[in-house]
Structures are given as structure tokens and as C-alpha cells.
Amino acid sequence: MNETIVCAVGNVATQPVYRELAAGPSARFRLAVTSRYWDREKGIWTDGHTNFFTVWANRQLAVNAAASLNVGEPVIVQGRLKVRTETREGQQNWTSADIDAVSIGHDIARGTSAFRRSTRPEPVTLGAPAQPEPDWATPVPAADSAEPEPQPPREPVAVT
Numbered sequence: 001m002n003e004t005i006v007c008a009v010g011n012v013a014t015q016p017v018y019r020e021l022a023a024g025p026s027a028r029f030r031l032a033v034t035s036r037y038w039d040r041e042k043g044i045w046t047d048g049h050t051n052f053f054t055v056w057a058n059r060q061l062a063v064n065a066a067a068s069l070n071v072g073e074p075v076i077v078q079g080r081l082k083v084r085t086e087t088r089e090g091q092q093n094w095t096s097a098d099i100d101a102v103s104i105g106h107d108i109a110r111g112t113s114a115f116r117r118s119t120r121p122e123p124v125t126l127g128a129p130a131q132p133e134p135d136w137a138t139p140v141p142a143a144d145s146a147e148p149e150p151q152p153p154r155e156p157v158a159v160t
Helices: 059-068
Strands: 005-012 017-021 024-039 044-058 074-087 093-106
Touching: 017 059, 024 059, 044 059, 044 074, 059 093
Parallel strands: 044 093
Antiparallel strands: 005 024, 005 074, 017 024, 024 044, 074 093
8 A cells, every 4th residue: 555646737748559458458648747936037937847757547547548638738647656767778777757547637727628428338247137227307297287296385484
């Protein structure tokens, strides 16, 4: 349970790469996170250092990320931070900061977004009969009904 959970706000830096793997769908993209600060001398907001993260998404999140994200779009990513250090071909160490995403969404503080619920395949249960979807709609009385539906009595309300 010793995980570092982060929330990164930035822009999609590369187009998501989608792959169908044996373990299920996977997608990755680079996220650019630039700090901003108020420059008192110039009286303007100035960009600071930019950090780049590789964001990994799996299963349904990967499918939705690949279908929804484009380069330059502002996003918020929440997930587990993983920092790796490697030595390549005898040269100095190479460090990578990855985020194993749990949630990804457009940052609507910087624009608008239209949400569309994704459809999931129905789970197949062998031997069980299919259950019909319940009718959640409120019943509407028939227009040709001669008698109005009875209403429950109301309690008197005291007005002070």
C-alpha cells in the first residue's frame, strides 16, 4: 500500500498509442505539465519548468483515452507515480516518470467537453436466463380516463 498517488494537470503532448495486448487494451501518451508563476518585475504570468510524464491507461480507460484525447488538449490525470532509472549502453542514467492512470479527464476550467457514455459488452453468463431491464419510467395516466387518479390526503401545513 505504499504507493504515490498523484494528480497532474497539463496538456496531451503526443497522440495516444493504443495496443491490444494479451492482458487487455493498453494506451499510452506523454503529458506535459508546466508550472506558472507571477513575475512581479514584468507584471505577467510566466511559464516555468515543464515536466513530461508517460501516462499508461489499461482496459476500458485505454479504449476511452484513445478515442477521446488529442495533442494539445488540457487534461487532468490521477494515478500511481512510478519513477524508473536505467543505464543504457554504458552511458549515464536515464530517468523516466510514468503515471499508471486510474482516471483521465478533460480540464473543463480551460474549455468545454461533451461527455458520451461508452457502451460495454454485456457479460455472458452461461445457463442463466436474461433478465429484462426494469421499467424506471414514471407511469403516465391515460388521456381518455374518465376518473382522475386518487391522490393521498395531505397534511395541513401551519404558516407562521
